[in-house]
Amino acid sequence: MASATVATSLSPQSSASSAAEPLLDVQDLSVEYQTLRGPVQAVSHVSFSIGQGEVFGLAGESGSGKSTIAHAIMRILHSPAVITGGNVLFDGDDVLEMDVDGLEAFRWRDVSMVFQSAMNALNPVLTVGEQIADVIQRHQPTTTKQQAKDRAAELLDIVGIDRNRVDDYPHQLSGGMRQRVVIAIALALKPQLMIMDEPTTALDVVVQKDIMQQIEYLKKELGFSILFITHDLSLMVEFSDRIGVMYAGEIVETTNAHELFNKPLHPYTQGLMASFPALVGPKETLTGIPGSPPNMLEPPSGCRFHPRCSKAFAPCPLQQPSLREVEPGHFVACHLY
Numbered sequence: 553m554a555s556a557t558v559a560t561s562l563s564p565q566s567s568a569s570s571a572a573e574p575l576l577d578v579q580d581l582s583v584e585y586q587t588l589r590g591p592v593q594a595v596s597h598v599s600f601s602i603g604q605g606e607v608f609g610l611a612g613e614s615g616s617g618k619s620t621i622a623h624a625i626m627r628i629l630h631s632p633a634v635i636t637g638g639n640v641l642f643d644g645d646d647v648l649e650m651d652v653d654g655l656e657a658f659r660w661r662d663v664s665m666v667f668q669s670a671m672n673a674l675n676p677v678l679t680v681g682e683q684i685a686d687v688i689q690r691h692q693p694t695t696t697k698q699q700a701k702d703r704a705a706e707l708l709d710i711v712g713i714d715r716n717r718v719d720d721y722p723h724q725l726s727g728g729m730r731q732r733v734v735i736a737i738a739l740a741l742k743p744q745l746m747i748m749d750e751p752t753t754a755l756d757v758v759v760q761k762d763i764m765q766q767i768e769y770l771k772k773e774l775g776f777s778i779l780f781i782t783h784d785l786s787l788m789v790e791f792s793d794r795i796g797v798m799y800a801g802e803i804v805e806t807t808n809a810h811e812l813f814n815k816p817l818h819p820y821t822q823g824l825m826a827s828f829p830a831l832v833g834p835k836e837t838l839t840g841i842p843g844s845p846p847n848m849l850e851p852p853s854g855c856r857f858h859p860r861c862s863k864a865f866a867p868c869p870l871q872q873p874s875l876r877e878v879e880p881g882h883f884v885a886c887h888l889y
């Protein structure tokens with residue numbers, strides 16, 4: 553585990569926003585992929601916010617639009633993806649309006665990203681220390697080579713790798729260690745927000761748990777916020793403060809993790825919960841959700857989930873339900889409520 557002194561030297565850069573303002577505010581975001589067969593409406597009118605030090609999880613089946621949102625926030629979407637509406641405010645600044653210089657500073661320094669295949673994207677001919685130092689020197693040109701290398705060793709320590717491995721090449725490290733190096737790179741510029749898109753999916757469960765616990769510890773020490781995307785709902789409930797559930801490009805339910813686990817309201821969330829084994833408690837039969845996600849070239853009318861919903865009734869195919877607060881802090885888009 554990292555020492556408190558090391559952690560203090562890595563505290564995130566000071567933020568101009570007040571505690572009451574969210575760090576990240578995604579407002580009415582829509583993204584489509586303009587394909588030869590027509591527009592794929594990958595993300596439709598999605599809104600959520602993440603507070604300072606908060607972990608916000610995005611859950612949902614494959615293809616529901618989670619990664620598209622992450623890439624839109626980082627402004628790394630490319631053709632045929634087009635952001636067709638909305639705003640992404642980071643500390644009050646609109647990310648979608650940033651120019652090249654603004655984006656260069658925003659990426660890594662304000663927000664960094666760890667994704668599933670990142671550990672395989674490390675450069676095989678550079679040592680891990682050189683790769684961490686490279687990010688530091690690129691963004692902080694006054695840092696000397698030796699200072700950057702010392703920081704790289706410190707960062708390895710922080711993510712649970714012996715600092716003596718700083719001169720190792722990626723192939724000399726296990727998959728779990730390589731993913732820790734990626735996390736060290738993501739931490740290098742003390743970002744205020746880390747986007748983690750399936751950060752541990754390629755690793756075995758023991759390593760996965762170990763890394764997530766380390767991230768949780770670092771988050772508490774350093775105070776950064778996390779947007780957490782994973783298919784593993786048990787892991788998500790365990791590590792998130794609040795969760796947004798996505799279905800076919802829309803957020804259908806948002807509440808705190810505990811409430812979502814104990815009292816899911818949307819029939820889709822209920823199905824999602826019933827298709828995952830609980831971490832604790834008696835063994836239960838997993839039921840799953842009948843049918844498959846819709847073709848996003850032609851999403852269903854009304855509530856997009858209605859063709860698969862056992863509780864669908866008259867208004868569901870006709871009217872799109874809006875996301876409404878049905879209990880304090882608990883939002884759901886469903887005609888049942």
Ligand SMILES: Nc1ncnc2c1ncn2[C@@H]1O[C@H](COP(=O)(O)OP(=O)(O)OP(=O)(O)O)[C@@H](O)[C@H]1O
Pocket residue numbers: 585587592593594612613614615616617618619620621631632848
């Ligand atoms: N390059 C592309 N061209 C056309 N459609 C795309 C492209 N990339 C993604 N899509 C579509 O956009 C929708 C959202 O995809 P996205 O990858 O964001 O979902 P996801 O929830 O992150 O899925 P997963 O969990 O499998 O990563 C899907 O319908 C997908 O087929």
